[in-house]
Amino acid sequence: MAAADDMKFQEFDDAANLLAANPDATTISIDEPVEIPKNQHSHLQEPGREEDDELLGTNDSDKTELLAGQKKSAPFWTFDYYQTFFDVDTYQVLDRIKGSVFPVPGKNFVRLYIRSNPDLYGPFWICATLVFTIAVSGNLSNFFIHLGKPTYHYVPEFRKVSIAATTIYAYAWLVPLALWGFLMWRNSKVMNIVSYSFLEIVCVYGYSLFIYIPTAILWIIPQEVVRWVLMIFSLCLSGSVLVMTFWPAVRDDNRRVALVTVGTIVLLHALLSVGCLAYFFDAPEVEVPAPIIPAQNGTVITKS
Amino acid sequence: FPGLTDVSISEDIPVEGEITVPVGSHSPDEDFSTLDEPVRDTIMRDLKAVGKKFVHVMYPKKSSALLRDWDLWGPLVLCVSLALMLQGGSADSRDDGGPQFAEVFVIIWFGAVVITLNSKLLGGTISFFQSLCVLGYCVLPLTVAMLVCRLVLLAGSGTISFVIRLIVVIAMFGWSTLASTAFLADSQPPNRKALVVYPIFLFYFVISWMILTFTPQ
Numbered sequence: 001m002a003a004a005d006d007m008k009f010q011e012f013d014d015a016a017n018l019l020a021a022n023p024d025a026t027t028i029s030i031d032e033p034v035e036i037p038k039n040q041h042s043h044l045q046e047p048g049r050e051e052d053d054e055l056l057g058t059n060d061s062d063k064t065e066l067l068a069g070q071k072k073s074a075p076f077w078t079f080d081y082y083q084t085f086f087d088v089d090t091y092q093v094l095d096r097i098k099g100s101v102f103p104v105p106g107k108n109f110v111r112l113y114i115r116s117n118p119d120l121y122g123p124f125w126i127c128a129t130l131v132f133t134i135a136v137s138g139n140l141s142n143f144f145i146h147l148g149k150p151t152y153h154y155v156p157e158f159r160k161v162s163i164a165a166t167t168i169y170a171y172a173w174l175v176p177l178a179l180w181g182f183l184m185w186r187n188s189k190v191m192n193i194v195s196y197s198f199l200e201i202v203c204v205y206g207y208s209l210f211i212y213i214p215t216a217i218l219w220i221i222p223q224e225v226v227r228w229v230l231m232i233f234s235l236c237l238s239g240s241v242l243v244m245t246f247w248p249a250v251r252d253d254n255r256r257v258a259l260v261t262v263g264t265i266v267l268l269h270a271l272l273s274v275g276c277l278a279y280f281f282d283a284p285e286v287e288v289p290a291p292i293i294p295a296q297n298g299t300v301i302t303k304s
Numbered sequence: 305f306p307g308l309t310d311v312s313i314s315e316d317i318p319v320e321g322e323i324t325v326p327v328g329s330h331s332p333d334e335d336f337s338t339l340d341e342p343v344r345d346t347i348m349r350d351l352k353a354v355g356k357k358f359v360h361v362m363y364p365k366k367s368s369a370l371l372r373d374w375d376l377w378g379p380l381v382l383c384v385s386l387a388l389m390l391q392g393g394s395a396d397s398r399d400d401g402g403p404q405f406a407e408v409f410v411i412i413w414f415g416a417v418v419i420t421l422n423s424k425l426l427g428g429t430i431s432f433f434q435s436l437c438v439l440g441y442c443v444l445p446l447t448v449a450m451l452v453c454r455l456v457l458l459a460g461s462g463t464i465s466f467v468i469r470l471i472v473v474i475a476m477f478g479w480s481t482l483a484s485t486a487f488l489a490d491s492q493p494p495n496r497k498a499l500v501v502y503p504i505f506l507f508y509f510v511i512s513w514m515i516l517t518f519t520p521q
Contacts (some may be wrong), residue, residue, distance in 0.1 A: 156402045
């Protein structure tokens with residue numbers, strides 16, 4: 001053994017020499033994770049999932065997950081941590097609103113628009129706008145419905161603002177919390193290809209409530225049929241955004257659990273809109289033609 | 305120190321000065337000490353500052369006086385007077401009436417804080433209290449609108465008075481929003497201005513709604 005050889009970096013030489021000396025020895029090679037080529041991933045999955053990868057955008061999900069890991073590095077008690085949740089521009093917010101109002105069938109809202117940049121601006125201010133829109137529209141519609149009556153005295157009904165605020169904010173923040181906990185629990189039992197962070201779920205719920213703002217304004221129209229048609233229409237639009245987001249997350253699970261989960265999501269959404277319509281908007285009076293009742297003593301009494 | 309061996313102070317340059325520290329009327333703190341002035345001067349100075357800011361709000365030019373010397377006296381006075389004027393609305397039960405005093409107070413201050421936090425989180429460069437100051441002072445046109453509405457309602461509460469009140473409230477709402485936007489929008493990055501202006505719009509819209517729906521007994 002020469003001294004000069006001892007100083008040289010001999011790692012590969014040693015391995016090759018040792019392997020040549022003992023060909024049957026077990027070898028361990030350590031690769032870095034990012035060097036695994038993409039086609040190895042797809043070989044491991046079933047062939048039916050390939051179109052889902054395209055729809056879900058998992059082609060760049062590795063990159064976005066790396067970027068997301070680098071982004072939120074400030075500790076949670078500093079102001080900068082919360083500033084990362086407001087890192088959106090005007091056009092991004094408008095794009096996300098557009099994506100919630102016009103859901104493209106088959107495209108996932110989270111993967112398409114959120115892309116690991118969930119924001120809290122949209123959910124918070126959409127909820128605030130919805131609270132005041134429902135309260136103001138309800139007040140206006142009650143005013144127009146009761147307008148002609150002599151016994152009616154207009155009241156601003158300001159209490160309803162606090163009730164509306166509690167309801168809408170509880171729905172937009174507690175239901176995502178429950179759903180996120182449920183998905184995490186199922187995720188530990190069943191291997192899912194899709195899992196959402198809590199903020200992404202809050203984002204989806206917040207933006208899906210946007211369609212109710214014009215709906216609430218149009219609910220001023222005092223016709224029952226119009227109101228129910230509007231409600232079903234907006235429920236379908238926002239419900240489809242939610243369903244298309246969460247169906248890939250529970251699809252791998254037990255069939256019944258998946259259906260019950262998606263059904264509960266839609267049911268809660270429907271309950272919110274029906275409840276708001278029933279509580280904040282009085283039923284418009286239906287004009288009933290007065291039936292004529294012949295009385296015993298010959299006089300005619302009309303029932304109005 | 306070799307270089308200093310030939311330095312010497314020549315005899316004909318006088319060296320003089322005072323060693324004792326002067327006490328009494330020559331200390332530099334005298335100009336900033338306001339402890340000895342009459343109380344009237346102190347109050348008048350603050351009142352003049354508040355009044356100057358009111359004038360800046362009514363004629364919003366891009367001056368930095370409102371931002372630089374912020375104070376919260378003006379917003380407090382405006383908020384209290386607006387909340388007081390919104391009392392006395394009629395209601396069959398307490399639940400159906402207009403906003404209570406505490407509700408108006410909370411809406412104005414909590415709303416201003418939330419808007420300030422929002423603009424700071426979006427990357428604004430304005431400080432917390434400066435933003436509160438601007439938002440509070442820009443409630444002035446709406447307070448004037450409330451005063452006008454109450455005077456109009458003394459005359460009658462028919463359709464004409466409603467139309468007058470509607471026009472006045474809409475005009476003052478526009479004035480408030482434009483005034484506060486003129487002061488606050490410059491401190492935002494340009495691609496997020498609309499995100500900051502919209503909550504201000506919502507804030508003044510809610511206050512205008514409270515003013516417009518005020519019905520007396």
